[in-house]
Every structure is written in C-alpha cells, then in structure tokens.
Amino acid sequence: xxxxxxxxxxxxxxxxxxxxxxxxxxxxxxxxxxxxxxxxxxxxxxxxxxxxxxxxxxxxxxxxxxxxxxxxxxxxxxxxxxxxxxxxxxxxxxxxxxxxxxxxxxxxxxxxxxxxxxxxxxxxxxxxxxxxxxxxxxxxxxxxxxxxxxxxxxxxxxxxxxxxxxxxxxxxxxxxxxxxxxxxxxxxxxxxxxxxxxxxxxxxxxxxxxxxxxxxxxxxxxxxxxxxxxxxxxxxxxxxxxxxxxxxxxxxxxxxxxxxxxxxxxxxxxxxxxxxxxxxxxxxxxxxxxxxxxxxxxxxxxxxxxxxxxxxxxxxxxxxxxxxxxxxxxxxxxxxxxxxxxxxxxxxxxxxxxxxxxxxxxxxxxxxxxxxxxxxxxxxxxxxxxxxxxxxxxxxxxxxxxxxxxxxxxxxxxxxxxxxxxxxxxxxxxxxxxxxxxxxxxxxxxxxxxxxxxxxxxxxxxxxxxxxxxxxxxxxxxxxxxxxxxxxxxxxxxxxxxxxxxxxxxxxxxxxxxxxxxxxxxxxxxxxxxxxxxxxxxxxxxxxxxxxxxxxxxxxxxxxxxxxxxxxxxxxxxxxxxxxxxxxxxxxxxxxxxxxxxxxxxxxxxxxxxxxxxxxxxxxxxxxxxxxxxxxxxxxxxxxxxxxxxxxxxxxxxxxxxxxxxxxxxxxxxxxxxxxxxxxxxxxxxxxxxxxxxxxxxxxxxxxxxxxxxxxxxxxxxxxxxxxxxxxxxxxxxxxxxxxxxxxxxxxxxxxxxxxxxxxxxxxxxxxxxxxxxxxxxxxxxxxxxxxxxxxxxx
Amino acid sequence: xxxxxxxxxxxxxxxxxxxxxxxxxxxxxxxxxxxxxxxxxxxxxxxxxxxxxxxxxxxxxxxxxxxxxxxxxxxxxxxxxxxxxxxxxxxxxxxxxxxxxxxxxxxxxxxxxxxxxxxxxxxxxxxxxxxxxxxxxxxxxxxxxxxxxxxxxxxx
Numbered sequence: 001x002x003x004x005x006x007x008x009x010x011x012x013x014x015x016x017x018x019x020x021x022x023x024x025x026x027x028x029x030x031x032x033x034x035x036x037x038x039x040x041x042x043x044x045x046x047x048x049x050x051x052x053x054x055x056x057x058x059x060x061x062x063x064x065x066x067x068x069x070x071x072x073x074x075x076x077x078x079x080x081x082x083x084x085x086x087x088x089x090x091x092x093x094x095x096x097x098x099x100x101x102x103x104x105x106x107x108x109x110x111x112x113x114x115x116x117x118x119x120x121x122x123x124x125x126x127x128x129x130x131x132x133x134x135x136x137x138x139x140x141x142x143x144x145x146x147x148x149x150x151x152x153x154x155x156x157x158x159x160x161x162x163x164x165x166x167x168x169x170x171x172x173x174x175x176x177x178x179x180x181x182x183x184x185x186x187x188x189x190x191x192x193x194x195x196x197x198x199x200x201x202x203x204x205x206x207x208x209x210x211x212x213x214x215x216x217x218x219x220x221x222x223x224x225x226x227x228x229x230x231x232x233x234x235x236x237x238x239x240x241x242x243x244x245x246x247x248x249x250x251x252x253x254x255x256x257x258x259x260x261x262x263x264x265x266x267x268x269x270x271x272x273x274x275x276x277x278x279x280x281x282x283x284x285x286x287x288x289x290x291x292x293x294x295x296x297x298x299x300x301x302x303x304x305x306x307x308x309x310x311x312x313x314x315x316x317x318x319x320x321x322x323x324x325x326x327x328x329x330x331x332x333x334x335x336x337x338x339x340x341x342x343x344x345x346x347x348x349x350x351x352x353x354x355x356x357x358x359x360x361x362x363x364x365x366x367x368x369x370x371x372x373x374x375x376x377x378x379x380x381x382x383x384x385x386x387x388x389x390x391x392x393x394x395x396x397x398x399x400x401x402x403x404x405x406x407x408x409x410x411x412x413x414x415x416x417x418x419x420x421x422x423x424x425x426x427x428x429x430x431x432x433x434x435x436x437x438x439x440x441x442x443x444x445x446x447x448x449x450x451x452x453x454x455x456x457x458x459x460x461x462x463x464x465x466x467x468x469x470x471x472x473x474x475x476x477x478x479x480x481x482x483x484x485x486x487x488x489x490x491x492x493x494x495x496x497x498x499x500x501x502x503x504x505x506x507x508x509x510x511x512x513x514x515x516x517x518x519x520x521x522x523x524x525x526x527x528x529x530x531x532x533x534x535x536x537x538x539x540x541x542x543x544x545x546x547x548x549x550x551x552x553x554x555x556x557x558x559x560x561x562x563x564x565x566x567x568x569x570x571x572x573x574x575x576x577x578x579x580x581x582x583x584x585x586x587x588x589x590x591x592x593x594x595x596x597x598x599x600x601x602x603x604x605x606x607x608x609x610x611x612x613x614x615x616x617x618x619x620x621x622x623x624x625x626x627x628x629x630x631x632x633x634x635x636x637x638x639x640x641x642x643x644x645x646x647x648x649x650x651x652x653x654x655x656x657x658x659x660x661x662x663x664x665x666x667x668x669x670x671x672x673x674x675x676x677x678x679x680x681x682x683x684x685x686x687x688x689x690x691x692x693x694x695x696x697x698x699x700x701x702x703x704x705x706x707x708x709x710x711x712x713x714x715x716x717x718x719x720x721x722x723x724x725x726x727x728x729x730x731x732x733x734x735x736x737x738x739x740x741x742x743x744x745x746x747x748x749x750x751x752x753x754x755x756x757x758x759x760x761x762x763x764x765x766x767x768x769x770x771x772x773x774x775x776x777x778x779x780x781x782x783x784x785x786x787x788x789x790x791x792x793x794x795x
Numbered sequence: 796x797x798x799x800x801x802x803x804x805x806x807x808x809x810x811x812x813x814x815x816x817x818x819x820x821x822x823x824x825x826x827x828x829x830x831x832x833x834x835x836x837x838x839x840x841x842x843x844x845x846x847x848x849x850x851x852x853x854x855x856x857x858x859x860x861x862x863x864x865x866x867x868x869x870x871x872x873x874x875x876x877x878x879x880x881x882x883x884x885x886x887x888x889x890x891x892x893x894x895x896x897x898x899x900x901x902x903x904x905x906x907x908x909x910x911x912x913x914x915x916x917x918x919x920x921x922x923x924x925x926x927x928x929x930x931x932x933x934x935x936x937x938x939x940x941x942x943x944x945x946x947x948x949x950x951x
Contacts, residue, residue: 017887024895025883025902027830027870034829124813207834207842207896207930256832256896257930289835512894512931677890681932685893688933712839712928720921720934749933 011521011531012740015677018517019536020510023254030253032211032226033286040213041070043272043285044126046116046133047295048108051144051365051705052157053137055106055115062132063118068125071279072133073117075105078274083240085330086265088232088485089337091361095167098158098363100330102240102267102274108137109157109329110365111705112294114267119275119283142365142705146303146326150362157329157363166327166336166361171343171419173355179418182309182354185318189309193390199379200775201301201326201699203293203709204372205717208256210296211286212269214276221277224251225269228258229549230509232486234541236265236333241273252539255511259689260371261296262511263551264333268295293710298699299372301326302339302379308387309354314397314405318354321346321383325361328368334375335368336361340482341376341470341552344419348384349428349468349643350406355418365705371551373689373750377469385465385755386762386772393766399759400432400441403466414736421470423641424736427669428466431731435645435667438727444649452767460662461650461764465756468643471744473552476635490554491546492562493631494523494570498615500608502527502534504566507547508559509539513746514678515555519563521674522740526567527607528594546633553640553744556674561738562634569630574610577628580621581605581613640735640743644668646687646752650760654768657783659695659761665727668748671734672741679745683728686749692718693750694757696776716776765789799863803828804872812859818852819843821859822869830870830899834928841927844900845869851907853900853926870899873906882906882944891940893931901927905941914945 023029060072075082078101085100103114116133120126143155149164157164173179186192213224221243227233230250238245255262268285276283287295305322325339343357374381388406392399408415410427417423436442441462448460473479476487491507504523506515520534537543548554571591578596579586582603589596597604605613610628613619617626646666652659666687673679696716700709709715734741754775761777762770769789773782796811803826812821822828822845831854834842838856845854846868854867873880882905885891892898901924908915908923915923920941921934929937 018890020895021887021892024892024898025870025879025886026874027828027899029830029832029895031829031832031896033832034823036824036827124815205930207840207894207928208832209834255894257894259930289837289840514893681890681893681936684933684935685931686933689930711837712835713837717928717930719926719928720924720938723921723934725917725935725938726933 011524012674014521014675016517016521016531016675017677018514019520020514020516031208031256032213032224032253035213035224035284037215037282040282040284041119041121041279042123042126043275043283044118044130045114045291046130046135048104048111048113048115050108050137050139051111052140052142053108054140055104055108055135056138057136058116059134060116063129066125066129066132068121069118069129071119071275073103073271073275075101075103075115078103079105081241081274082270083242085267085270086236086240086333087331087336089334090483091169091336091340092167095336096161096163097166097331098161102270110367111707112367114271117271117275119279144364144366144701144705146301146324146362146364149364150324150360157365164363166331166363169340169359171357173418176420178416178420180354182318182320182356185354186307186309186320189317190312191310191394193308193387193394195306195387195390195772197304197306197383197386198774199300199302199304199382202299202372202693202697203699203715204259204261204296204299206257206259206261209287209289209292210262210266210268212272213282213284214273215282216276216280217282220247220249222249222251223273224253226255226262227252228255228262228509228511228551230539230541231507231547231549233265233269237269237273240265240270250541252509258511259373260299260375260551263371264297290711293715294367294707297332297370298328298367299369300379301369304379304383306383306387308391310391312395314395314402316350316352316406318352319346319384321357323359325359326369327361327363328366329363330368332368332370335370337484338371338376342380344421344470345377345380346384347418348381349408349466351408352406353418366701367707373686374747377747378690378751378754381467381751382755385467386759389464389759389762390771399464407466422638424638425733426468426641426643427731427733428643431643431667431669432466432645434729434731435647435665438729439647439663439665441647457653457655459652459654459764461652461760461762463648463650463756463758463760463763465646465752465759467752468641469748469751470639470641471553471747472557472636472640473554474639475637487635488548489633489635490548490558490562491631491633492559492566493629494563494566496570496611496628498612500529500533500611502529504534504536504563505544506536506538506559506563507544508555509547509549511550513550513555514675518556518674518678519560522560522564523567526564527570528592529607553746556742557640557738557744558634558636560742561740562632564739565632565634566630569632570628573628573630574607576621576624577610577614578605581610636737638737640671640737642668642670642743642745642748644748644752646756648756648760650757650764652761652764652782654786657779657786659777659782661724661757663727664724666752667729667731669731669733670745670748671743672732673730674742680728682745683749684726686747687726687753688718688723690750690753691723691757694754694775694777696722698776797860799860801862801865801867803867804869814858814860816859817855818857818859818862819854822854828869828871832896832899834896839928841904842897842900844903844927846903846907851904870902885940885944889936889939889943891932891936897927897929901929901937905944908941909945
C-alpha cells in the first residue's frame with residue numbers, strides 16, 4: 001500500500017482550463033486525414049456485401065485500367081505477406097480462432113470484410129475504380145443469432161473450425177478460495193431471482209473516422225494513424241507484417257475520440273502499410289462513416305443468464321452468471337478478453353459469499369466485437385444492479401436499503417471480494433447520502449406513490465445504480481495471470497531544459513482526455529515551475545519511445561504517476577547539483593516552490609538555475625552526468641476502484657411508451673482529483689454514452705447478416721436534444737495504491753448509467769406487472785411491454 | 796470541371812472543380828482549410844458545418860459549385876486579430892470540448908443559433924444543436940458555452 005502524500009499542491013486540484021483547446025477551437029488541428037504528402041496516393045476498399053461466402057472469382061481488370069489507378073490488391077496478392085491480425089488475449093490454452101487476414105483470401109465471414117483495395121492518385125479515382133471490381137461469391141449459410149450459434153449442431157461461422165465456440169472460461173469462488181460454493185447457496189436460499197438480460201450490440205461512434213497514412217520514403221517507415229495505441233500498433237504491425245520493429249515509427253496526432261473503438265490493429269492499417277511498401281510512395285486511407293459502422297469493431301453483445309440467491313431479510317448469498325459473448329466473425333486485439341474484464345465486477349460493491357461466472361465466447365457472421373467504453377464492466381454492472389432491483393421488488397424492500405444491507409461498509413476497507421480483488425478504499429454510504437439529497441429521493445418516491453394511486457397515464461420511475469469498477473489497466477502480474485499478452489505499466493520522462501522550461505513525455509496517448517493539461521498540473525507541483533512552462537508531448541513513438549497507450553481508464557493512475565515519479569527523479573538529480581552550487585551538504589537542502597534552500601539560511605537556487613548550471617556543465621560535482629533528464633516506468637500495485645451512486649427519475653407515458661429522463665443525479669468517487677473540470681467532463685460524456693445504450697442505440701443485422709443500422713441515420717447516437725442536464729458531484733475517498741490518491745474516471749459514467757435508466761423505466765412499469773424492458777428501451781419496446789402485460793403476457 | 800468564384804474567410808478564390816466535389820472537400824483539399832472536418836456521409840453529424848453568407852450549412856451536403864458567388868466562413872475565419880470569437884472563448888472557458896473533432900461544426904452552429912436567437916433557453920439551445928453530434932461531452936458543457944456566449948459574460 002502506498003501512502004497518499006500530504007504536500008502543498010498549487011496546481012493539482014485546480015479546475016485549469018485545457019491547454020489543448022486552443023488548436024481545437026481555432027481549427028488548427030492535426031487530424032490524420034489532414035495530412036497531404038508529396039506524391040501521396042489514396043486507397044478505397046472493396047468490401048463484401050454478403051456475410052458468409054466463398055470468393056469464387058475477382059475480376060480487377062477494369063479497375064486496374066481505370067484513370068489514376070496504380071495498384072489493385074486482392075487477398076491472393078497479399079496472402080503471403082499480410083499475416084494474421086493479432087489477438088493479444090488468448091483466454092484459455094485451447095482457445096479456438098480462425099486465421100484473421102487483413103484482406104479476405106478465399107472466404108468472407110462478415111458483411112463489410114475487405115476483399116480488394118484500389119490505390120489511386122486521388123480518393124475519388126480510387127472509389128470510382130472500386131466500383132469496377134467484380135467479385136463473385138458462392139454464398140454459405142450464415143449464423144447470426146448468438147444463442148443459436150452457441151448450440152450443438154448450429155450453422156458454423158467458420159466451417160473449418162468445427163465449432164462456433166471459441167473458448168469457455170470459468171471463475172468459481174469456491175475453487176479460487178475467495179468464497180463458497182454458489183450451487184449450495186442457491187439450494188439453501190430463501191429467495192432466488194432468475195433473469196436473462198441482453199446486452200445489445202453497440203457501435204463506438206467516435207466522431208473522427210479512422211484514417212491512416214503510411215510514408216515509406218524514409219529508412220524508417222512512418223505510420224500516422226487515428227489510433228488510441230501508437231505503441232501497441234507499432235509492435236503489432238511489425239509482428240503482423242514481418243517488418244522490423246526498428247523500421248517503424250507510429251504517430252497518433254490529434255485523435256478524435258476512441259472509446260475503445262480505436263484500440264485495435266485494423267485491416268486497413270495493415271493493407272495501407274503493405275500498399276505503401278509495394279509502391280514506395282505515401283498512401284492514405286480514410287474510412288467513410290458507413291465503412292466505420294460495418295468494419296470498425298462493435299461492442300457489448302452478450303446474453304446474461306443470472307441467478308441471484310438471497311435470504312428473506314435481503315441478505316444476498318450468491319450470484320451465478322452464465323454468459324454468452326458474441327465475438328462476431330474474428331478475434332481482434334482483445335475481443336476474447338472483454339467479457340473476462342467483467343468477470344470480476346458482477347459482485348460489484350456487495351459482500352455476498354459465493355459466485356460463479358461461466359463465459360462462453362461464440363463466433364457469428366457479424367462484425368467482430370472488442371473494447372467499447374467500459375469493456376465488460378458495464379455489462380456486469382448492469383446485471384447486478386438490475387438484479388438488486390428485482391430482488392428488492394420481490395422482497396418489497398426499498399432498493400437502496402437492500403443495497404446498503406449488502407454493500408461493503410466504509411470501515412471494512414481494504415476488502416477482498418468474492419471475485420478475489422482487493423478493493424483498497426471506498427465510501428458507498430457517503431456517495432449515496434449525497435446523491436439522495438441532491439436527487440430529492442424521498443419526495444420523488446412520494447410523487448411516485450401519488451401517481452400510482454391516481455393511475456396517472458404518465459408514471460414515474462426511480463432507478464438506482466450503486467456501481468464500482470476496476471480500472472487503471474492493469475498490474476502486469478494480474479494481466480499475466482489472465483493470459484494477456486503484455487504488461488500494464490506506463491512510462492514517462494521529464495526533461496528540464498536549459499532555459500528552465502520543461503518537457504514531459506508520456507507513453508499514454510490522449511485523444512480527448514486532457515493529458516496535456518493534467519500532466520502539466522502534476523509536474524508543475526513536483527518541480528515548482530509554472531503550469532505554463534510545461535509542454536506535454538505524446539503520441540509519437542519517436543518522441544515517446546515507450547508506452548502502453550490509453551484505454552481502461554489507465555492514463556492518470558499509471559501514466560500520470562509515471563510523470564510524477566520522473567519529475568521527482570529530476571528533483572533528486574537537481575538537488576546534488578544545487579548542493580554543489582550552494583557549497584552545502586545535500587542533506588541540508590530543502591526543496592519547496594521550485595527552490596533549493598540551505599535549511600536555516602537564505603541561501604538558495606531555483607531549479608531553473610540548476611538546469612542552466614547543469615546545461616553549461618562547467619562546474620559539476622565529480623562523476624556527475626550533466627543532465628537532469630529523468631524517466632520512470634510505473635507498474636500499478638492494484639487496479640483503482642472508483643465508485644458512486646447514480647439516481648435517475650424517468651417519466652414513462654404509458655399510452656405512447658415514451659420514456660423521458662426527468663432528472664439524473666450522479667455522485668462519483670474517483671478519489672483525489674487533479675482537474676475537476678476534466679473529471680466532470682468525463683462523467684458527463686460517460687453518462688451520456690450509458691444512457692445511449694439504455695434508450696437509443698443498437699446495431700441490428702437483418703437475416704442475411706447485413707448491418708441495417710449502418711449509418712448515423714439509423715444508428716441513434718443521441719443529440720443534445722435527446723439528453724438531460726445531469727446533476728453531478730463528487731465525494732473523495734483517496735485511492736491508497738498511488739501517491740496522488742487518484743482513481744480512473746474515463747469509463748465510470750458509462751458503467752454506472754445504463755442500469756440506473758433501465759431500473760427507472762422498469763420501476764415505473766412494475767405495478768403493471770412488468771419486470772423488464774429489453775434495451776434499448778425505445779417507445780415501441782416499452783409500449784409492447786405494456787401491451788403484453790395488459791394482456792397477461794409478462795409476469 | 797466547373798469554374799467557381801468563392802470568398803473563403805475573407806480571401807477570394809477562383810478555381811476549377813469537379814462538379815461532384817463537395818464543399819467540405821474543396822475547403823480541405825484545395826484550400827487547406829482542414830479546420831473543417833468530415834465526420835459522416837449522411838449529413839447527420841454536422842462536424843463540417845460552415846457559414847454560407849452568414850448562415851450555417853453542412854459543407855458535406857453541398858457541392859463546391861453551389862458555393863459559386865458566395866461567402867464562406869469556416870472555423871478558421873472567426874477569430875479576429877488573434878482575439879477568439881466569443882463562442883470560441885466560451886467553449887474554452889466551460890470545457891465544452893474533449894477530443895475536439897465536432898468542435899468546429901459545433902461552434903459554427905452555435906454562432907448561427909445565437910444570431911437567430913440571441914437569448915435562447917436551454918431547450919432552444921439543445922434543439923438548435925440537434926444537427927450536430929458530439930460523442931465526448933454529453934453536451935452539457937456545450938449548452939453552458941452557448942449560454943455563456945449568449946449572456947455576453949466572461950467566465951462562468
């Protein structure tokens with residue numbers, strides 16, 4: 001355990017306005033698609049319109065001869081060199097997976113898979129020529145339904161695999177020694193609740209379409225990509241295409257959102273790299289939104305079969321989770337591990353003693369799934385938080401009281417959970433009390449009773465989500481134990497320049513999170529230099545040579561701490577030089593506010609003086625290397641466990657089925673806060689994405705496997721008019737696993753909000769005999785649930 | 796090829812363009828006005844919003860030839876003498892952007908909204924921005940930015 005430091009902080013905790021804004025609000029941005037290089041060529045992809053079939057012929061003759069076309073590539077052309085796209089997380093030793101070519105060679109397994117590429121002088125010429133490619137397919141039967149795909153004798157997504165099941169992974173608290181046997185708990189329980197929930201398929205929907213530019217005209221090939229993971233991409237492109245890692249430089253310039261959707265090594269990146277290598281000229285590929293919707297990975301898509309065991313007094317005694325997870329057609333970078341990230345979260349903030357999680361990963365002929373904001377944890381949180389409401393209804397208890405009866409009390413931390421994690425800190429009582437007060441919980445319950453009493457056409461529902469999550473991915477030893485292919489450390493360096501200005505280099509690659517501002521705040525405090533004097537550099541493997549990038553709410557708790565450690569090393573080095581300059585004993589110096597002072601005297605030098613003195617190097621201590629530059633690589637001790645209480649009031653019009661959020665209150669505890677402005681923004685955006693899952697979004701395929709929600713016309717990313725104003729506040733229970741006491745915040749809102757909204761809708765409708773509405777809870781679905789219940793359909 | 800004469804951010808341009816070239820493509824690829832971005836292909840996201848003769852348009856839903864004889868203002872043309880436009884300033888002050896990709900379109904649409912309705916209610920702001928999608932902010936601080944710019948006040 002790390003002691004949280006008590007030291008004066010001038011910058012940490014301030015709502016600093018962001019450094020990165022200036023270029024973004026004036027349009028002086030560096031999106032990948034902005035790049036124009038001399039001689040640069042453009043790519044258009046030809047994609048399969050069918051979900052499963054053999055490629056019987058590809059006629060590229062007309063395309064090859066079209067105006068401006070330099071190269072047409074098919075899967076046969078690339079078969080030898082394209083390798084197989086990486087899956088870094090084989091969750092079991094016997095995990096099954098088909099080869100994953102960037103370009104299909106002889107068979108396609110989902111609609112949208114790339115079958116040919118045109119490289120031409122202009123994007124328009126490339127697209128024109130793509131229309132001329134004639135591909136013939138022998139269609140094969142498709143398997144789309146997750147449940148059906150998981151059964152013996154199902155149509156196979158990949159006939160050569162012999163099964164649709166990729167892997168089965170189990171966590172059992174009795175076997176792990178972290179709890180008792182769940183079957184015993186269910187057998188001995190006074191109440192059991194059984195439910196099946198569907199986590200619908202979602203599309204990340206970052207606003208900047210993915211784009212990649214490859215310039216092979218230098219000894220080192222430069223790859224610009226709209227990616228969350230320049231460092232991982234560099235290694236994986238090297239391994240996939242048999243290019244020496246030292247021959248690649250990857251740059252993620254300004255990146256327009258990711259939400260997990262840009263945590264991928266994409267077919268488009270591999271194909272663009274191979275095309276550029278062949279032609280010896282820079283090549284660009286920028287996807288259209290419609291291409292993004294079919295070929296960027298999707299998220300969620302699980303079926304959860306749940307059994308909750310409890311006593312009549314409301315004490316939960318066990319939870320059994322049987323999960324089916326839809327991989328789609330292939331395993332992407334971490335596809336197979338996403339459900340496993342949820343395995344440790346189904347017990348949430350509760351103390352129940354027995355738990356079993358069984359997950360079956362299943363292939364279907366759909367776009368592959370992978371990380372999407374929360375990645376496994378929103379699904380788990382939804383399941384337990386919906387089930388707690390169902391149990392409360394069964395026992396006729398207030399759902400908040402039921403939760404309090406079962407949650408870990410603040411004095412019980414650190415607490416080892418039934419899933420085997422050690423939660424370091426938390427205070428669910430404090431967050432809940434604050435949220436209840438802000439929300440006006442008791443008044444709303446009174447109004448709800450009145451509306452029920454008078455049989456109002458508009459019913460009021462109150463939804464609760466008392467979530468926690470594990471983030472800050474992740475301690476390397478844990479990742480190793482889970483068979484993930486890499487570690488979870490992060491790297492930073494701090495360079496003290498001769499003029500006293502400072503460069504901070506972080507391996508964490510921001511794409512909207514505000515690292516440039518937050519890291520400046522952290523380092524300003526450690527070095528005692530002005531916030532404005534610090535420049536934060538990231539997203540270029542030449543500049544930030546080491547890094548594990550940005551996902552899993554890891555940046556601050558690992559990368560921010562690496563910056564802090566590196567800054568502290570700068571101070572340690574500077575202290576030696578300062579002692580020499582002041583002709584004092586090193587131990588007699590104190591450092592505060594950027595100044596080294598000989599204790600008890602007015603003799604002092606600033607760290608800027610020391611930097612200049614070190615730069616000149618005329619008079620340094622013997623054996624002293626003339627540099628203050630320092631670096632640090634931090635491997636986290638533990639995950640961080642933000643938590644909070646989200647309360648949602650929904651008005652449901654029982655005549656039209658419309659659900660309208662009347663108020664939404666969230667009190668989140670993300671530990672100590674570096675920049676409250678940025679934290680609040682992360683919470684708002686996260687909550688909005690969770691509400692979007694509850695009410696609006698779903699990727700839908702027709703019976704032939706075509707994505708019918710393939711544009712922003714059909715896939716309902718909410719607008720400003722669709723969302724309420726959130727009441728957000730915080731409690732602060734510092735994490736004990738890092739010196740700033742910080743916890744992650746990037747995914748918390750998304751993890752928390754979905755069950756709060758659906759619980760509210762179900763709460764409004766429960767007197768009608770309704771205990772579930774499948775997501776997204778559209779007016780149509782709510783209306784159907786009401787009709788079905790009024791005709792005695794649902795119990 | 797068709798010839799167009801168009802004034803963009805105060806500079807006159809005379810160009811030959813393919814009839815099918817979108818205004819957004821013309822701005823980005825021919826004029827290097829990469830502050831204006833393209834986020835979709837169905838005119839839903841509004842990231843490409845610019846002003847045509849002072850009113851907002853989605854530049855991906857117009858051909859360059861349709862801008863012939865008109866004044867176009869982009870995100871790069873609204874600050875003057877190094878002073879941010881009040882709406883730009885408000886976006887900065889209220890943390891109304893995260894990744895910033897939707898921001899140019901969002902700012903151009905907000906300016907148009909305030910031109911039409913200088914004192915909008917929150918509901919009017921939300922409706923007025925309905926054609927511009929943001930995936931990062933949940934819109935709350937964007938609404939605050941427009942409110943701040945509307946009140947003419949400084950930092951909130």
